[in-house]
Amino acid sequence: MLSTHSVHIAFQPEAKVSALAMSIGGDVAVWAEGDGKLFIAQSSEGVLAPSTSWQAPALIRKAILRGNQIFVLDDEYGLTCLDLEGKVLWQVEIGAGGFALQQLPSQLAVIDGLGRLHLFGYDGTPFDLPTTYSDILRFTAIGEYLILAHESGQVQALQNGQTVWSRPIRGETGESITCLGSDVNHHLVIGREGYALVSGDEEVLEIEIWDLKQQVLVHRDDVKSQLLHAIPSNEGLYCGFADGHVTEYLTGQSSYTSEPRISCTYPIQTLLFRNGCIAATSWFYIYGLNADGREWKIEHQGMPHFIEASLDGSVCLFAGEDQNDWTEIEPIGLFSFNEELLEIDASELNLWFEKTEETVQLSAEELYRVDDSMNEFFTEEELKSMQTSQPADVGLEALHSALEGDFGEPPKVTEDGALDIDTEDLLTQLDDAITKMALLPSEDLLEQLNTEIGEILVPRAVSGEDQHLKADADGSAIVTLDGSTSFDPQDRIQTWSWIESSGKEIASSAKVRVRIPRGSHRFELRICDRDGQWSSDSLHILIE
Numbered sequence: 001m002l003s004t005h006s007v008h009i010a011f012q013p014e015a016k017v018s019a020l021a022m023s024i025g026g027d028v029a030v031w032a033e034g035d036g037k038l039f040i041a042q043s044s045e046g047v048l049a050p051s052t053s054w055q056a057p058a059l060i061r062k063a064i065l066r067g068n069q070i071f072v073l074d075d076e077y078g079l080t081c082l083d084l085e086g087k088v089l090w091q092v093e094i095g096a097g098g099f100a101l102q103q104l105p106s107q108l109a110v111i112d113g114l115g116r117l118h119l120f121g122y123d124g125t126p127f128d129l130p131t132t133y134s135d136i137l138r139f140t141a142i143g144e145y146l147i148l149a150h151e152s153g154q155v156q157a158l159q160n161g162q163t164v165w166s167r168p169i170r171g172e173t174g175e176s177i178t179c180l181g182s183d184v185n186h187h188l189v190i191g192r193e194g195y196a197l198v199s200g201d202e203e204v205l206e207i208e209i210w211d212l213k214q215q216v217l218v219h220r221d222d223v224k225s226q227l228l229h230a231i232p233s234n235e236g237l238y239c240g241f242a243d244g245h246v247t248e249y250l251t252g253q254s255s256y257t258s259e260p261r262i263s264c265t266y267p268i269q270t271l272l273f274r275n276g277c278i279a280a281t282s283w284f285y286i287y288g289l290n291a292d293g294r295e296w297k298i299e300h301q302g303m304p305h306f307i308e309a310s311l312d313g314s315v316c317l318f319a320g321e322d323q324n325d326w327t328e329i330e331p332i333g334l335f336s337f338n339e340e341l342l343e344i345d346a347s348e349l350n351l352w353f354e355k356t357e358e359t360v361q362l363s364a365e366e367l368y369r370v371d372d373s374m375n376e377f378f379t380e381e382e383l384k385s386m387q388t389s390q391p392a393d394v395g396l397e398a399l400h401s402a403l404e405g406d407f408g409e410p411p412k413v414t415e416d417g418a419l420d421i422d423t424e425d426l427l428t429q430l431d432d433a434i435t436k437m438a439l440l441p442s443e444d445l446l447e448q449l450n451t452e453i454g455e456i457l458v459p460r461a462v463s464g465e466d467q468h469l470k471a472d473a474d475g476s477a478i479v480t481l482d483g484s485t486s487f488d489p490q491d492r493i494q495t496w497s498w499i500e501s502s503g504k505e506i507a508s509s510a511k512v513r514v515r516i517p518r519g520s521h522r523f524e525l526r527i528c529d530r531d532g533q534w535s536s537d538s539l540h541i542l543i544e
Contacts, residue, residue, distance in 0.1 A: 003296040003341040005288075007352040010048060010317055010334035011041065012501065012522065014540060017306060017319040017332065019063040021070075026310025028084060029317055030070055031332060032060035038072055039520075040086055048315070048334070050520035050542060052086040053468070062101035064108075066122070071108060073098035079110060081124060090124040104141050111136050117148065119161055129161045140180040142188055145212055149177040155190060157212050165215050167208075171195055181230025183237035185251065187211055187218060191227025191239075207239065207249075209256065219249075219256045229271040238278055240268030246280050246287075262287050262295070269305050274313030277337050281307055286318060288337075296341050299349035302330035313337030459488035463525040463537040470544055471518045477543050483525040484510040486537075492529035499524040518543045 015034035022029045027043040036056040041048045058076030069089065070082040078094030079101070096113035103109075107127060110118040116134045119127035135151040146158040153175040155167040169175065171194045179191030188210040207227055209219040229240035236250040244264035249256040264282035272279045276291030286298040286307065304320035319332045331353055462485045469477045481498055498507040501522045506514060521541045528534035 005335040007335045009331040011332040020306035021063040022308040023065045024311040026315030054086040073101040142182045179227040184232045189230040242267045301353045458533045461527045461535045461537040462486045463539045466540045476517045482511045495528045497526040
């Protein structure tokens with residue numbers, strides 16, 4: 001048996017999640033999907049529900065929530081500030097696009113696509129830097145300090161755009177900075193990997209802890225694996241390593257002591273500390289350790305690269321993807337650090353994202369009844385257009401007319417089941433048909449043959465554009481689902497089916513009107529031709 005938290009699907013993205021953020025109170029959350037679309041969700045009666053969306057010019061790299069404003073960095077245009085309704089307050093173009101975004105007490109720090117530093121005020125005003133900072137690989141904020149790590153291995157601390165400290169580079173052949181973080185005392189934590197031409201000469205993996213105010217090294221420790229993440233704990237810091245281990249370093253009067261906390265099999269992707277509980281994502285799991293020492297585990301359908309939580313840990317969202325283009329997009333999960341742990345079998349960890357709606361058995365009367373309850377929403381012309389009819393099976397009628405062949409009565413079946421065919425007469429008729437076919441224009445003949453006896457073409461479902469509507473006074477809105485622009489080159493479409501997100505069919509016509517409540521909804525249109533070929537398309541509807 002394993003301990004776990006109760007997990008639910010918070011949101012079902014339609015593309016790969018590229019950014020995730022949450023307010024400190026847990027009442028607002030935003031996430032970005034691979035096509036550059038940003039979704040804003042706000043708490044309604046204690047439940048996070050999508051309220052609006054905004055389309056960025058390109059892939060969104062980072063989103064930050066600060067009060068009633070959202071700061072969004074995309075990799076083509078630059079930095080955008082939105083309000084909670086998705087309205088653009090200001091935009092700043094960055095020549096090489098955005099790569100990374102960091103929040104400071106009075107400024108926003110941006111690394112562009114060429115590794116250069118830019119500073120902006122929270123009103124979008126650019127800050128003039130006294131010098132150019134370039135070749136930046138990673139950066140972080142510790143209080144009022146902005147920490148930069150360069151390709152050369154150099155580490156700098158900036159204050160209001162000015163360099164106030166530089167770490168001496170170690171090793172004649174250079175070094176690599178693998179991590180920038182901090183501890184409970186706001187000391188800078190650095191993970192480094194030394195290079196060397198001679199074995200044993202500065203070829204080590206280390207942790208360094210620096211007091212930025214005093215500009216002194218307070219601790220250095222050899223480690224067995226690369227340090228990837230370092231975040232403050234109540235008594236020191238938590239470190240996540242490439243070998244899958246999470247270790248806590250406890251501050252003492254003169255040095256730090258280390259204690260192992262969590263052991264995973266794969267590199268630590270993210271670390272989060274809330275309400276006395278540490279959570280680490282690794283591979284397809286979130287591993288957790290509560291303040292009372294109880295371990296727990298959550299499985300995700302993808303590799304959870306994003307995890308965000310409210311300050312008190314009552315609301316936590318996580319997202320990731322399985323790096324498989326042939327599978328569906330993985331959901332955004334939701335749980336609370338503050339809820340009691342559950343005891344389940346290891347095989348049940350994936351139930352939260354694999355749950356399917358139970359099929360409701362309908363009676364014959366329910367299956368075959370004519371439901372005209374929605375007719376009042378349609379005009380008489382629309383009702384006529386929704387009536388489906390079976391397509392006429394004309395086959396090669398046009399070709400037969402051109403051939404003017406009379407193949408006579410269908411062959412009779414003998415007592416033993418064989419066909420009684422006059423083979424001499426059949427061959428004569430075939431010769432005549434072939435001769436007449438040769439007289440047909442070649443283009444018309446080929447077109448007819450390709451259409452009727454060639455490869456069966458799959459019909460194409462078109463569900464229509466996404467919709468963004470305002471709710472009526474009762475909190476709902478009437479929505480038209482129109483798939484009438486779906487097409488089949490061979491005019492073989494026979495069935496139409498509109499499916500809601502739970503998997504239930506709500507209509508079997510090309511066009512239908514439905515009343516849906518406030519929130520985010522997804523509908524799928526499925527069409528099928530008489531040969532069993534089918535396709536589907538979906539749309540997203542947001543009711544404010």
